[in-house]
Amino acid sequence: MTSTVAPPLRRPRTAVATVFFVVGVLLGTWFTRVPELRTALGLDFAELGAVLLCQTVGVLLAMQVAGHLSAHLDTRTVLRWTAAILPWCPVLVTATSGPLAAAAAMLGWGLLAGLLDVAMNAQGVELERAGGRPFLSSLHAVWGAGALAGSLGSLGAIRAGLSLGTHFFLVAVVLCALALAAGRHALAARPGPRKPVGLLSGWTRAVLVLGALGAAAALCEGAISSWSGVFLREQRGAAVEVASLGYFVFVLAQTATRVFGDRAHRTFGPVASLRWSMAATVAGVLVSVLSPDPWVGLAGFAVQGCGLAVVIPVVSGAVGHGAGGNTSLAIARYSTLHQAGVLAGPALFGWLAQTWGIGVALALLVVPLAVIAALAGATAREG
Known part of the structure; x- marks a missing residue:
């Protein structure tokens, strides 16, 4: 499939696909080890549920912020830096003490994840415009492959006896390096129109x-x-x-x-x-x-x-x-x-x-x- 992509698009397509893979690996790693999180942080079931919910709240808030941010920053900038910071969020969560600190860390994770999700898909659309053909399905396939890889990697880490903190730190180092290397090759899409973006803007x-x-x-x-x-x-x-x-x-x-x-x-x-x-x-x-x-x-x-x-x-x-x-x-x-x-x-x-x-x-x-x-x-x- 790659050989049919025009040469100018191969590098940005690979870059965006790499970010999709990074996010997939991160989530596959996280979900596989969530059952250990409650014990590691000393949370009861209700507290764990509330902590996990904070991530979704952060994502929903970020979706609103992303609309305003689009008028000031191009998606390549957002994609590169959020993708590089995001892998460190699980490390931060495991380093917290108590439900409030963990909830705050998960909220921050959700904010970054929401911004990155918008930037990733916007980059996919820009690739399709530039190439005149669909790309988003294959990009989401790379995400799925990353999720499976992260899950399998977690199983290996569990067998090796790695603690949550150590495992998440090693994964963060690798994924951060990948994101920084790949993000700079994404398409330099221009920011959206510089006009006020209200709460009702864009709801067509x-x-x-x-x-x-x-x-x-x-x-x-x-x-x-x-x-x-x-x-x-x-x-x-x-x-x-x-x-x-x-x-x-x-x-x-x-x-x-x-x-x-x-x-x-x-x-x-x-x-x-x-x-x-x-x-x-x-x-x-x-x-x-x-x-x-x-x-x-x-x-x-x-x-x-x-x-x-x-x-x-x-x-x-x-x-x-x-x-x-x-x-x-x-x-x-x-x-x-x-x-x-x-x-x-x-x-x-x-x-x-x-x-x-x-x-x-x-x-x-x-x-x-x-x-x-x-x-x-x-x-x-x-x-």
Whole structure:
């Protein structure tokens, strides 16, 4: 795939892909070792939940700040420095003492992560504009590969007996070096228009519709990621080792599909790609729900990963390309709604599972999937 990219774009594309990989490794490393965090910091379950929530609050706040920042700094500057600082956030969290300090560190992490998320996706859109072809799906595939690499690296660190602080420090050194080296080669996209950016700026009809698509996809991803293992264990009687594969096969299938997502986007267009993907996802949901065999259910989650793979890259690209003069502002507004879906997914699914059972809750995911298929026309580009 790289050989087909015009030479002037190879370096910036590699640079942006490296930052996606850095973020993926960081999150894969973090999520794998979160279970040890409570003990290491001496937190109870409620305190741990509050500390983790502060990161999401920081991300949502950063989405609002990013719109204002876009009028003063180009995305390359934001991307380079936030990507270099971000890997040190887990180190800071593990060095804190008490829930308040940990919460403050997580809030700071969320602020940086939110700014970086907007800059990364804005850079992806700029690459697509410069190259005249989709790139976002492959960039998100690199993110997934990084998350898997970070998870595997954490398993190795646990086996080696590395403490949280030592492990996070070593990862931070490597990722910071990668981010600094790669960030300077990103595209020098100009800042957005230098005009006041208010709280209501950028909330166009297109952003709201595409934000609803992103929120629906994030809701499904969050529900499947958080509850697939529970479903296999509780409803299908799978062994713990098999049930734990639910999330892994979902992410693995999603990442592998994103490698080919840009080609599908070019061949079929964004609207058809989304609608066929939603059909595949619904099929995966039905396979998981209707089959009593845990291994067949596992295959169903893999199909769901394949189906949901292209949604976020396609929708993010549509937001950026339809933004007019301020790509970062549009992506920031869209990302606010997307993050709302991230927050709502596991909690809403949990309520449905408690009320009607996990199987029914999983089957009800066809509703947001149908919404995505129905509103897919919003991703079509003019001209």
